[in-house]
Structures are given as structure tokens and as C-alpha cells.
Amino acid sequence: MTPDPRRARLDDLLATEATQGLSLDEATELDALLLAFPDEDPDGLERAAAAIHNALARPEPVPPALLERLQLAAVAVAPAPVVPRAVRPRPAWLAWSGWAVAAGLAGVLVYVQIPRRPVVPVPEPTFAELRDALRPQAPEFVGAKQAATGSIVWSDAKQEGYMELRGLAPVDPAAGTYQLWIVDADRKDSEPVDGGVFRVNADGTALVKIRAPIRVKRAAAFAVTRERDPNGVVVSKVKPADYELVMAPKKG
Amino acid sequence: MAEPTSVLPRIAAGDPAAVPDCIARYGGLVWGLARRFLGNPSDAEDAVQDVFIELWKNAGRFDPALSSEPTYVTMIARRRLIDRKRRVGRAPAVQTLVEEPPAVPRGPNRAEIDDEAAKAAAVLNELREDERRVIVMAIYEGKTHEEIAAETRLPVGTVKTHIRRGLIRVRERLGLAGGAK
Numbered sequence: 001m002t003p004d005p006r007r008a009r010l011d012d013l014l015a016t017e018a019t020q021g022l023s024l025d026e027a028t029e030l031d032a033l034l035l036a037f038p039d040e041d042p043d044g045l046e047r048a049a050a051a052i053h054n055a056l057a058r059p060e061p062v063p064p065a066l067l068e069r070l071q072l073a074a075v076a077v078a079p080a081p082v083v084p085r086a087v088r089p090r091p092a093w094l095a096w097s098g099w100a101v102a103a104g105l106a107g108v109l110v111y112v113q114i115p116r117r118p119v120v121p122v123p124e125p126t127f128a129e130l131r132d133a134l135r136p137q138a139p140e141f142v143g144a145k146q147a148a149t150g151s152i153v154w155s156d157a158k159q160e161g162y163m164e165l166r167g168l169a170p171v172d173p174a175a176g177t178y179q180l181w182i183v184d185a186d187r188k189d190s191e192p193v194d195g196g197v198f199r200v201n202a203d204g205t206a207l208v209k210i211r212a213p214i215r216v217k218r219a220a221a222f223a224v225t226r227e228r229d230p231n232g233v234v235v236s237k238v239k240p241a242d243y244e245l246v247m248a249p250k251k252g
Numbered sequence: 253m254a255e256p257t258s259v260l261p262r263i264a265a266g267d268p269a270a271v272p273d274c275i276a277r278y279g280g281l282v283w284g285l286a287r288r289f290l291g292n293p294s295d296a297e298d299a300v301q302d303v304f305i306e307l308w309k310n311a312g313r314f315d316p317a318l319s320s321e322p323t324y325v326t327m328i329a330r331r332r333l334i335d336r337k338r339r340v341g342r343a344p345a346v347q348t349l350v351e352e353p354p355a356v357p358r359g360p361n362r363a364e365i366d367d368e369a370a371k372a373a374a375v376l377n378e379l380r381e382d383e384r385r386v387i388v389m390a391i392y393e394g395k396t397h398e399e400i401a402a403e404t405r406l407p408v409g410t411v412k413t414h415i416r417r418g419l420i421r422v423r424e425r426l427g428l429a430g431g432a433k
Contacts, residue, residue: 015416019390020397021334043327047319048372048422049391050326055373056392059280060287066297070279073301074271074308 010037011045018049028211032197035173127207131162141222143247147204150245152222154182154210161210163222168200168244176228178244180210186217195222222247258321264312271308278307281322282329289333289394299336303329319426320368333394368426375422382406386414 010033013026022030034042062070125133131153138155147167154161163180171177180195187193196211224245259277262270282303286296307328314324376384386404389395390411397415401408 011416011420012412015412015419016397018330018419019334019415020394021338043318044423045419046327046331047323048419048426050319050323050330051368051372051426052376052387052391052418052422053285053326053330054281054322054369055376056388057281057284057288060284062275062279062283062300063293063297066283066300067275067279069297069301070275070304071272073305074275 006033006036009033010040014040014042014045018045024211025213028196028213032177035177035197035199038173127162127209128164130160130209131164131207134158134160134162140250141219141247142250143222143245145243145245148245150222150224150247151250152210152247154216154219154222156216156219159212159215161212161219163198163206163208163210163247165200165204165206165224165245167204168206168224169204170200170202171226173199176226178206179225179227180208181223181225182210182212182216182219183221183223184216184218185220192223197227220249258314258316260307260311260314260321260324261316263308264314274307275304278304278322278325281326285326285329286333288392289330289337295336299333302336303332306332323368337394371425372422375418375425378421379418383414383418386411387418390415 010030013022013030013033016022016026017030034040134155135153138153138158138161141152141154143150148165149167150163150165152161152163168178177197178200179197181192182195183192193212193214193216196208198206198208200206223243224247225242226244259270259274263274279300282300283296286299286303287293290296290299307325314321318324319327376387379387382404386400386406389400389403390397395403397408397411400406400411404411406414
């Protein structure tokens with residue numbers, strides 16, 4: 001049986017990601033291949049690279065100034081208990097007293113030496129937060145077809161956008177994928193621009209960041225198709241009737 | 253099941269003593285990695301701080317069933333450093349090696365690192381010299397495929413093949429999940 005060449009390409013991209021990172025196009029391609037091969041561990045080669053590194057590396061003495069900086073950062077970033085372990089319940093004051101002592105020690109450090117670079121931890125914004133931040137300066141596109149509804153906030157100036165969908169049927173990754181298309185009013189060949197492939201959650205929702213591989217000068221509409229090829233990417237000529245959903249500029 | 257000495261689960265559980273333990277245990281590992289990848293000490297210090305903040309904030313994501321803690325810490329650090337290099341568009345591996353990397357892991361903290369790293373070292377020792385050299389240049393020295401090709405006079409495709417095969421062999425030896433070949 002002939003090996004699937006896409007599997008070799010998937011390993012190639014994962015190895016590149018683990019050693020020198022990927023371009024935007026490569027990352028998009030990798031996302032599509034991972035959809036096609038859901039059994040693949042996306043982090044496996046990165047872990048292998050880390051193990052190799054640890055086999056070769058020796059820890060180096062940390063400069064004292066960096067140690068102080070890390071200790072101050074530790075106080076500023078009290079981690080939230082993501083995985084609470086209730087093996088031995090402790091009074092809340094006991095848990096926090098440790099942080100209070102650490103904060104006191106940090107205060108002494110601050111008094112003795114003002115940090116060169118103050119640490120201001122900023123949590124990673126969610127796609128919803130990024131979209132809401134973009135909304136005042138970007139038009140919205142909306143659409144509905146049968147049970148499916150969608151909205152997109154897209155900025156031509158920033159080449160940034162976010163799509164939220166509801167009511168779309170989830171697709172088995174082995175059987176196909178959804179693909180977003182961007183209709184650019186200034187594009188001479190009238191071909192829609194590939195907006196990337198994406199998956200829909202089990203509840204029929206999706207909130208995705210749009211990746212346009214080429215510059216979109218004037219987005220006029222967005223369309224979602226369902227592709228039988230799990231890679232999506234290139235679709236045969238689609239007719240409007242084949243669209244799962246079309247999102248046009250919101251009126252009013 | 254996490255080893256009793258793992259610090260990330262303790263951080264996730266809110267143990268305040270675990271954070272300084274984390275710095276003490278992995279500070280040298282991450283610092284050495286950042287210095288080698290970025291070269292510039294100031295950039296490396298910024299990167300180390302970023303790595304630790306990410307580790308602390310997402311400590312609960314560490315899954316001891318998938319990898320050892322040192323492997324996980326190094327994976328997060330490498331990911332951050334590679335991303336940082338790509339963001340600034342800087343040529344990687346500006347740090348000149350002052351010595352050949354040791355073939356067998358040694359030095360402080362090795363007891364924490366030995367298990368998975370030793371398996372990786374065993375795989376490296378099984379490779380041909382040219383294959384091993386490419387892996388070391390890509391992973392330890394942080395060189396790009398093109399830089400390795402120029403330095404070794406191997407075609408870029410051969411460099412990529414050596415890297416891919418070496419990583420897959422280590423992944424298999426570690427028992428990490430992967431696709432069917």
C-alpha cells in the first residue's frame with residue numbers, strides 16, 4: 001500500500017515547527033493536515049526536540065539580576081489554581097500567608113533595588129475580546145441560512161477579522177472540513193480568497209480568527225463551504241447554492 | 253502520576269513555595285537555552301521572564317502522562333524562543349559555541365532530567381555522525397535548515413530528512429503518540 005504523502009508532509013511540518021517555527025502559510029497548511037489526521041499528536045515532535053535538547057544541554061548559572069527579576073515577577077503573577085488538588089485541605093489563610101510573606105520579601109527587594117523592567121502581566125486576550133476591540137473600527141458582516149447564522153468583524157486596514165458561527169453541523173475531520181472564502185471587490189480575477197479551514201464545535205458553534213494568505217483590499221462578503229477533502233484549501237468552482245452560509249455587510 | 257518532586261502541579265495547586273522552587277530547578281536550564289538561542293543577554297533575560305510567567309500562569313496544563321516535567325518546561329521555553337526569534341525576524345544562533353555539547357547528559361539537576369533525556373541521548377548515539385551533527389545544530393544550536401545546509405554542504409532536503417527522522421525516532425523511543433507510519 002502506498003504511504004499517504006500527506007502524512008510525510010505532516011511530519012515534515014511538525015519537525016520544522018519543532019526546530020525553527022513555521023511561516024503563516026505553513027501554519028495554515030499544518031492546521032489543515034492535523035484536521036485530516038486527528039490521531040497525530042501535534043506536540044510529539046516538540047517534546048522529542050525538548051528531550052534531545054535536555055540530553056545535550058547543561059544548566060547555566062543564572063545571573064543574580066535575572067534571579068531577582070524572576071522573584072519579583074513571581075509575586076506579580078500569582079497563578080490561578082487550574083487543577084485544584086484537595087489531597088490535604090488547608091485553611092485559605094495558610095495558602096495566602098505564603099504569598100503575603102513572598103510579597104513582603106519582594107517589598108524589601110523593591111525598596112533596596114528598583115527593578116529595571118517592571119513586570120505588568122497581561123493575560124492573553126480571547127478571540128471574543130479581540131473581536132470586540134476591533135468592532136468599533138471595522139464593519140460587520142452577517143448572514144443566515146436555515147438554522148445556521150454567522151457574523152464576521154473584518155478590518156481591511158488591519159487585515160484582521162473574527163468569525164462567529166452558530167447552528168452549523170459538526171463535520172467528522174476524516175470526512176471533510178469547513179472552509180471560509182473572502183470575496184474581495186477589488187480583485188480582478190473575481191476568485192474568492194482562501195480564508196482558511198476550520199472546525200465547528202459539537203454544539204454547532206465556532207469562533208475563529210480569519211487568516212487571509214494574501215492581502216484583501218476591499219472585503220465585500222464572506223462565504224462558508226463544506227469541503228469533502230479534509231484539507232480544504234482548494235475547492236472546485238462553487239456555486240452560491242453550494243454555500244453553507246454567506247455573510248454580507250450588515251445594514252443600518 | 254506526577255513525581256512527588258514536580259513543581260508545576262504544586263504551582264497549579266497554589267503552593268507559594270513551589271514558585272521559587274521552579275526558578276531554582278529550571279532557571280539554569282531556561283537561561284542556558286535562551287542565551288544560546290538569542291545570544292543577546294538582555295533579550296535572553298526578557299525571554300526567560302516570559303517563559304516563566306507562561307509556565308506559572310499555565311502550570312495546570314502540564315500533564316505528567318505526556319512527558320516529564322523537564323521536557324515540558326524545555327518544550328514551552330523552546331516554543332517561546334522560536335516564536336520570539338521569528339517575530340523579531342532575527343537570524344538565529346548568534347551565540348558562538350564555546351565547547352562541544354556533551355554526548356552524555358551531566359551536570360547539576362541531571363537526576364531530574366535523566367529519564368527522557370537519557371533515552372534521547374541513546375537515540376542520538378545510534379545515529380550516523382552526519383545525522384547526529386545536523387540534529388545538534390538544529391536543536392541545540394538553534395540553526396535554521398538553510399544555515400545547516402550551508403555549513404555542512406548537505407542539500408536542504410537532506411538536512412530536513414535527518415531532522416525529521418531523528419525527531420521521529422526519539423518520539424518513538426519516548427513512547428510519545430504519533431501517527432501511523
